[in-house]
Amino acid sequence: MFDDLTHRVVQAPMAGTSTPELAVAVCEAGGLGFVALGALDAEGARKAIRAVRRGTDRAFGVNLFCHRPARRDPAQEAAWIDTLRPVFQRFGASPPMTLSEIYPSFRGNDAMLSVLLAERPAIVGCHFGLPTPEQIAALKGAGCKLWATATSVAEGQAIRDAGFDVIVAQGYEAGGHRGIFDPDSPDSRLDHLALVRALMPLGLPVVAAGAIMDRAAARAAMDAGAVAVQCGTAFLRAPEAATPPAHRAALSGGRTVMTRAISGRPARCLANDFTAIDDTGAADYPVAYDIGKALHAAAMAQGTAGYGAFWAGTGAAASIARPAADTVRAISP
Incomplete structure (x- = not known):
């Protein structure tokens, strides 16, 4: 091959x-x-x-x-929603009341x-x-x-x-x-x-x-x-890729972090506001990704790109x- x-x-x-x-x-x-x-x-x-x-x-x-x-744990999921609730509120939004297993x-x-x-x-x-x-x-x-x-x-x-x-x-x-x-x-x-x-x-x-x-x-x-x-x-950064403009721009910063906060599984992401959140209590994958995407959407609606899943390796810069x-x-x- x-x-x-x-x-x-x-x-x-x-x-x-x-x-x-x-x-x-x-x-x-x-x-x-x-x-x-x-x-x-x-x-x-x-x-x-x-x-x-x-x-x-x-x-x-x-x-x-x-x-x-996903290992569904209603108490853990409710706690994770509460952890992110203040961040949603900064953007005038509320987190979802329940979470879904978005990727089968x-x-x-x-x-x-x-x-x-x-x-x-x-x-x-x-x-x-x-x-x-x-x-x-x-x-x-x-x-x-x-x-x-x-x-x-x-x-x-x-x-x-x-x-x-x-x-x-x-x-x-x-x-x-x-x-x-x-x-x-x-x-x-x-x-x-x-x-x-x-x-x-x-x-x-x-x-x-x-x-x-x-x-x-x-x-x-x-x-x-x-x-x-x-x-x-x-x-x-290829024109054929669907990388959002904010993601492309963030690549020049270069610093990456391994975090579970965004999706519930360890993933390497460009350092941003989301990666600064303590991921200790994150819901399981892909349930956590449901609220992660909702938070990114709420932030983007207010012009803030710091909660995107801007995945990248250590060679990003x-x-x-x-x-x-x-x-x-x-x-x-």
Whole structure:
């Protein structure tokens, strides 16, 4: 699957900011584009896949969230609403009275599986965990190559044992949601180079991810054993991305924080007003994201962008505003 690439650069699937247009641009430049399906329903996923196919005849991937169902705790959720209530009030708004599990996991999502089996994307990637054995068998039967994110050797072993084809080694410096299977378990916080080296003995191809912003970093990852590099933050300023203007502007600040406050799962975000909130009592993912999005909307209605989920890796300040194809070629090792 990597021999088909002119440039061994994989565009990270970034829910909310990556677009079919971005995936097309990366594919046409000789890299590997991805479409994020985690925040879409089945029909939205079908439309996104077909939009990419209209733009390119090259192989591309799709990515899904395979998190455990939210652990609903009414008392914890009420307490988290009360924690954020004063912030809402500063913007003349009230928080939602109850919270919803806004992003269903792919696990058990028969409608999404049906779309994938009908559309047969070349690659199906998974984040936060793995699909059910039945889903894995169905996707492999449809000819899809399977990728999954690992943040540790134990997760890499689970990916290998489940019959997957590629491991994405997500270093702690990577932007967006940490792909850790159990967010309440200890996190070794390995950077992508150390993680690639640790995963190599498992025998699967490893793609390195985590603040890879230039050719030197890509070459270092390949020297460590990676077969390709996955970049997300490097594409956030591309015209093909759906990155909001405030998010683009904030990238130059560069400082990032790992927080659960916004969504309920650890995620690396550009430091802002939201990341300054103590995340100790955050509701579980994706329930906390429901109120997180509501707070961002309330703040934006008053002209304040400091409560956005401005995901980015530690290399944010090095991001460059340029077409995605130029970024592919600039990073290609």
